[in-house]
Amino acid sequence: MRTLSDFNTELKLKGFNVFQIEEDGNATRVYSRKEFYKICLTTGKSKIHYADRTFDAEGTVLFFGNPHIPYSWETLSTSYVGYTCLFSEDFLDPHNRSDSLQKSPLFKLDGTPILNITEEQREFLNGIFQKMIEEQKSDYPFKDDLIRNYINLILHEALKLQPSENFNAQKNATRRLASVFMELLERQFPIESPDRPLQLRSAKDYAKQLSVHVNYLNRAVKEVTGKSTTGHISDRITLEAKSILQHTDWNISEVAYALGFEYPTYFNNFFKKHTGATPTSLRA
Structure with a gap:
C-alpha cells in the first residue's frame, strides 16, 4: 500500500497524478504539495467551500481547484465515486507558450470552479479520466504529451458548459x-x-x-x-x-x-x- 509520502514523491517527480476515488466517502486525497492544480469529477452529495463561497453539490460535478485559492470539501453521502487529476502548471505547459492558468475562468478567483454535469457528459469525461489512468501506467514514451492533451480536452469541454448557478450570493x-x-x-x-x-x-x-x-x-x-x-x-x-x-x-x-x-x-x-x-x- 502506498503511503502519503510515496504519493507526494511520485507527484513531485512526474508533475502529474490521476487516480480513481474509492467508494468509501474519501472524496479527496490529502496531499502536501502546494503547487498543484486539481480537477475532480465526482458523483455524490457534498459541500464545497471555495474562497468564501459555498457550493452544495448533489449528483455529478466537475471541480477545478487552484492551489493558490483556499478550498475545502465536505463529503455528505456515504457513497462517493469519481476521479481526481493533479498537475502542475509546468507539466501542462512545459514551454510556457500559453497564458497562465490563473487567467482561466475555471481557475481564477472570480471564475467558475464547479460545473453541474449531465449523465451523458459524465460518461464522456469518465472515459477521458480512464484513458489518463491507463496512459499513466503505460510505457509509451510520449505519454506525458498524450496526458496533457487529455487535460486540455477536459478544460475545453468545461469551458463550453454553462456556469453553475448554485453558488451562494457573493459577499461584498x-x-x-x-x-x-x-x-x-x-x-x-x-x-x-x-x-x-x-x-x-x-x-x-x-x-x-x-x-x-x-x-x-x-x-x-x-x-x-x-x-x-x-x-x-x-x-x-x-x-x-x-x-x-x-x-x-x-x-x-x-x-x-x-x-x-x-x-x-x-x-x-x-x-x-x-x-x-x-x-x-x-x-x-
Whole structure:
C-alpha cells in the first residue's frame, strides 16, 4: 500500500497524478504539495467551500481547484465515486507558450470552479479520466504529451458548459478579496524545508496570484483589516521565523533562504526591525 509520502514523491517527480476515488466517502486525497492544480469529477452529495463561497453539490460535478485559492470539501453521502487529476502548471505547459492558468475562468478567483454535469457528459469525461489512468501506467514514451492533451480536452469541454448557478450570493467584493488574501497567506506556511523556500513574499506576489491589481488588493485589505497587506505578510514571516529558529537546527543562512531572503543580512535586518532582537539571540 502506498503511503502519503510515496504519493507526494511520485507527484513531485512526474508533475502529474490521476487516480480513481474509492467508494468509501474519501472524496479527496490529502496531499502536501502546494503547487498543484486539481480537477475532480465526482458523483455524490457534498459541500464545497471555495474562497468564501459555498457550493452544495448533489449528483455529478466537475471541480477545478487552484492551489493558490483556499478550498475545502465536505463529503455528505456515504457513497462517493469519481476521479481526481493533479498537475502542475509546468507539466501542462512545459514551454510556457500559453497564458497562465490563473487567467482561466475555471481557475481564477472570480471564475467558475464547479460545473453541474449531465449523465451523458459524465460518461464522456469518465472515459477521458480512464484513458489518463491507463496512459499513466503505460510505457509509451510520449505519454506525458498524450496526458496533457487529455487535460486540455477536459478544460475545453468545461469551458463550453454553462456556469453553475448554485453558488451562494457573493459577499461584498472588498471583504471577499481580503478574506481570500488572508487565507492564501496562511496557506504558505509552515515552511517544511530550506529546499522549498517561501514563494510569495510581497503584496505584488499575492496580487499576481489572485489576478488583481496590487493597489486594489492593498485597499481591500487595509479597509477590512485596518492593516496593510505588507504588514500582514511581514507579521506572518516574523512568526514563522521565530518558529523555525526555536524548533529546527537550520543555520541562519538556511532560515533566511527558506523565508525568501536573498542574503542572511537582509533577514537579520528584517528580524531585528520587527522583533527588536537578532535571530541568533532567540537561540541563546
